[in-house]
Amino acid sequence: MNAKEIDATPLDGRVKGIPGNVDTFPLGSIGGKGWNLLREDLPLPVAVLRRSALARNAAWMRAFLAASGAVIAPHGKTTMSPQLFRQQIEDGAWAMTVATTQQLRICRDSGIGRVVLANQLVGRQAIAYVLDEIKRDPAFDFYCLVDSTANVERLAAAARETAPGRPLQVLLEGGMAGGRTGCRDLAAALAVASAVKAAEPHLALRGVEGFEGLIHSDSPKDDAAAVARFLDFLVEIAVACEQAALFSSDKLILSAGGSAFYDIVVERFRRAEVKREFLLVSRSGCYLTHDSKMYREAFEHIRERHPEVEKLGAGLEPAFEVWAYVQSRPESTKAILTMGKRDVSYDVDLPMPLKWFRPGAGGANAVRAVTSGHVVTGLNDQHCHMTVPEDSPLAVGDMVGFGISHPCTTFDKWQVVPLVDDDYTVVSAIRTFF
């Protein structure tokens, strides 16, 4: 799963997004084919990433981190693409974050040395794989979350038995009432931390972690306040654990951060009144591709909360597009397109038509903006229902480019995603491992 292995992946029409009748070719040679989306060289639906937007988003996040003093462990679950992981590590990421041991395995096979499993480690196979990997590779720097003494005891027993030669490093997870995982109050957190302490040297408590990303109401101000309170609770846990001498002697880690509130994460954690130095680890997975709705709106709120980010450049922009054909105009105000639940996110918002193109009309300068009144009303497994104005120019055979909301659930629908230049010529492709 180094670059060479991925470049050697054989592609043909069995892979969604690749023409049906081309000879099998290695993924790494796709950029040499001269394929262009607008010349209909790709079958639709197809998901593409705009290379220039990826590069600008990467640069923006580098600037944000440099200004904030935080490091990033981007959540790999978003893209599950070793090629993008590598780019993120080259961009200076401190680690990759994952949610499962299958995702961890992809990181390990891709040469990623430091991984945060931002999740509880449970189950015989998952625990065995992690401990074996720690034992096998002395350079492997691994972290997982704990939020219950039951889990701590299980991990301690397994570590004792496997004896990987160094402690299994854990982060104590704080949670919020009604939320996901994580200790709900200081007493519960201290009980778990004490259990970790009691399990030394098999376990080591390296820091405190939480996930604020589920906070979402109609009021951005209320959300920001709730996020800040939650982060302050994580700091309270860290301070209490420090006072009780429950952390291991290594550098303390404070980590939080989905892709919506990393500005608040940085702001609140910076003020943390712990005595020792600490590493501030944010974990956004979606900054690289951004999107056209959910994270676009979240980024607007970051701009409102912290206008100083304007100094960092133009800001994040959506890099992901999914293109489909109009296959039917069965009613004057309806179009059906060749794209469905198998091809594009639908869990947060339905896809948004951004652009359209009539094959043969020319190049990228003939791509037109979709006017208002074109609205996706539903997806079936393989179809998209769109309401259109009576006078919509869209005809059977036209191509429509959609923006997405929530990159994670679009990436996981594609095993290969071409990267395109600003003229929609395919310059390379990434492979994903879901």
Next chain:
Amino acid sequence: MNAKEIDATPLDGRVKGIPGNVDTFPLGSIGGKGWNLLREDLPLPVAVLRRSALARNAAWMRAFLAASGAVIAPHGKTTMSPQLFRQQIEDGAWAMTVATTQQLRICRDSGIGRVVLANQLVGRQAIAYVLDEIKRDPAFDFYCLVDSTANVERLAAAARETAPGRPLQVLLEGGMAGGRTGCRDLAAALAVASAVKAAEPHLALRGVEGFEGLIHSDSPKDDAAAVARFLDFLVEIAVACEQAALFSSDKLILSAGGSAFYDIVVERFRRAEVKREFLLVSRSGCYLTHDSKMYREAFEHIRERHPEVEKLGAGLEPAFEVWAYVQSRPESTKAILTMGKRDVSYDVDLPMPLKWFRPGAGGANAVRAVTSGHVVTGLNDQHCHMTVPEDSPLAVGDMVGFGISHPCTTFDKWQVVPLVDDDYTVVSAIRTFF
């Protein structure tokens, strides 16, 4: 993509559902490993198919078709598994149905000779692939849908140019107001059929088709009536096309049918007052795995409408289960499990906890039914939120088996799905191609 090629697929921990630290092995040897789900030999989440249920469901559908005089072209998009396609063809399926040319390509690579593209064929690459394949293999028997003269003219032009040596066979699609694709009235249908006739010998109108599966209200009786009306409309189109001599001289095809109303499809089409003999093609994709909610309820309605199906045996049963660990019990009435939007359907209903098991408690006889009050309230990308009763026995590390609603959107989340026997020992595995 014959059985041998699929059996040779190398598996290791990079594939979801396979343990992280096993040596790479060929898929075909998985049944020899003696792995058992309840012994925690697989990492969770994992999706499994119960082999005995698959066999009983296949037998039930064979009996239903034998009793009804219909043939089936099961929709391959559901499973996208050549191994299951093969089983369906061996069970007597007349053809496979697909939704895209990538799915067609998988069928072709798997040796499927007859394929219905239950969709409009649009776009340069898709049209080129189909016509090239028809030209390349004289035995390839292909059908696609048409619902607009624009599309008919495009197909005719491409067929004229490619000259595959025989007509591109099309089925005229009827649709319903507010529905998906398909001509909304008889006049529109006849205009499209006439365009096909005018394009002979490049095109051939082989029959009439529709998809009734989107009809769904709170009233099963109203739904059944709406489905019947729609099917009668399709028959009306067929009768009119026959009277106008628009069909080609080959045997007429009448086709409809998702997985919810195939009893009505058979019933209404049988009465079709066309003069010539015709083939009645149903297209259910979901009968083989069935599910625990959406199609379970649909099947109850089939029983109510046609009590005579009781004679065919015990009826369809859910074959699909997704298992996950309890990773956290952060509140007395809440459990968080290691399964999310990446692992299980959520587009129609959230997954339903059916069974639970405490590792070490014994074998399949120690699997307990989940009691009422355990309800999934939401999924994140990689997490499941479940409300549980205060006195729920579920603890961190316990395993829970979930039923699903809508097999299509669970299959597409797994590249490999183990088949298990009634003791949850892995006996084989299928590969999918999404």
